[in-house]
Amino acid sequence: MKWCQRCVLPDTRPNLSIGTDGVCSACAAFEQRDAIDWQKRQAEFEALVDSVGCLKRDYDCLVPVSGGKDSTWQVVKCLEFGLRPLTVSWRPPARTEIGKRNLDNLIRLGVDHIDFSIKPSVEAAFMRSAFERAGSSGIPMHFAIFAIPLNIAVKFKIPLIVWGENSAIEYGGGVDDRNLTRLNDEWLSRYGVTQGTRISEWYDSNLTEQELRPYTRPEADVLEDRDIQAVFLGHYFQWDPHTSLTVATAHGFSSSEEGPKTGYYAFADIDDDFISVHHWLKWHKFGFTRLFDNLSLEIRHGRISREAALEIIREEGVKPPKSDISAFCKFTGLSLEAFEVICGKYRNMDIWRRVNGIWLLKDFLISDWNWE
Numbered sequence: 006m007k008w009c010q011r012c013v014l015p016d017t018r019p020n021l022s023i024g025t026d027g028v029c030s031a032c033a034a035f036e037q038r039d040a041i042d043w044q045k046r047q048a049e050f051e052a053l054v055d056s057v058g059c060l061k062r063d064y065d066c067l068v069p070v071s072g073g074k075d076s077t078w079q080v081v082k083c084l085e086f087g088l089r090p091l092t093v094s095w096r097p098p099a100r101t102e103i104g105k106r107n108l109d110n111l112i113r114l115g116v117d118h119i120d121f122s123i124k125p126s127v128e129a130a131f132m133r134s135a136f137e138r139a140g141s142s143g144i145p146m147h148f149a150i151f152a153i154p155l156n157i158a159v160k161f162k163i164p165l166i167v168w169g170e171n172s173a174i175e176y177g178g179g180v181d182d183r184n185l186t187r188l189n190d191e192w193l194s195r196y197g198v199t200q201g202t203r204i205s206e207w208y209d210s211n212l213t214e215q216e217l218r219p220y221t222r223p224e225a226d227v228l229e230d231r232d233i234q235a236v237f238l239g240h241y242f243q244w245d246p247h248t249s250l251t252v253a254t255a256h257g258f259s260s261s262e263e264g265p266k267t268g269y270y271a272f273a274d275i276d277d278d279f280i281s282v283h284h285w286l287k288w289h290k291f292g293f294t295r296l297f298d299n300l301s302l303e304i305r306h307g308r309i310s311r312e313a314a315l316e317i318i319r320e321e322g323v324k325p326p327k328s329d330i331s332a333f334c335k336f337t338g339l340s341l342e343a344f345e346v347i348c349g350k351y352r353n354m355d356i357w358r359r360v361n362g363i364w365l366l367k368d369f370l371i372s373d374w375n376w377e
């Protein structure tokens with residue numbers, strides 16, 4: 006396990022690589038942002054707005070939203086540039102109260118909205134299957150959040166889909182992926198958080214093709230035929246969690262008063278109780294947690310030093326999100342014991358070892374970490 010010398014991410018993170026200079030691909034990508042002509046990028050966005058505006062469709066664009074600060078920022082930007090968006094969300098089975106409030110707030114900004122719910126029995130069976138077969142409870146969610154907006158765009162003949170930040174930039178990724186303006190199938194197979202699987206690989210006796218239809222994306226040629234473009238707003242405007250937070254807060258978005266639910270931010274990962282379970286598995290699989298992701302962003306933006314980040318990790322430690330895990334087990338019908346067994350099964354033996362009955366990471370970021 007190698008750790009970036011600038012932030013606190015390891016090379017076990019999917020799509021992240023560490024160069025010979027000891028700097029990770031996410032930090033390297035961040036540095037290149039200074040060379041970007043943001044005024045030119047904004048002009049490109051304005052041209053895009055004009056190109057869809059003149060089509061005079063019912064909606065100029067579709068904005069996939071959760072109610073989070075980034076989706077609030079996406080909607081504010083689209084309205085600011087005179088677009089008429091239809092906003093679409095996948096309704097998480099464990100949506101939180103604050104998630105509901107923020108979503109209602111987003112709609113009150115002045116947009117139409119579709120909240121797409123999937124049959125709970127199918128969602129529960131799919132989550133359980135993904136957790137058991139791939140050690141990832143987040144796979145169904147990621148299929149849903151990409152497929153639902155695309156299908157609705159096809160049905161409503163909406164020419165443009167406006168996503169937020171390109172995660173290849175946010176968390177490292179190949180140069181070609183970082184410079185991508187459009188979200189396409191290839192990007193989805195790498196960054197769609199489905200472990201590169203296609204939905205058909207999840208069909209079984211409990212989950213039929215028909216039941217998994219809401220998670221199924223339209224074929225690429227359908228999108229091409231209808232001339233539907235999907236773009237990242239982060240390509241046109243400089244993206245930073247604090248900038249989008251400031252804009253979203255000024256437009257009625259609330260952070261959690263109870264502090265962070267998982268990781269470092271009280272304003273992120275707060276709209277769904279199961280998201281923390283998805284992040285928790287990273288500890289077993291990759292040897293880091295959401296806290297490391299968030300602190301790495303803070304380091305890059307110059308709001309915190311690497312030393313201070315290490316100190317925060319030391320203080321916070323690594324704790325499982327117990328009540329969210331219980332809720333997840335109840336929803337999927339798993340026992341807590343079975344949950345632990347599955348976590349153990351996905352423990353990455355290339356990076357973990359057991360000494361005197363205690364599990365520890367061979368090359369952890371903090372050498373004098375207390376593993377007890």
Ligand SMILES: [Zn+2]
Pocket residue numbers: 009010011012013014028029030031032033301
């Ligand atoms: Zn880094």
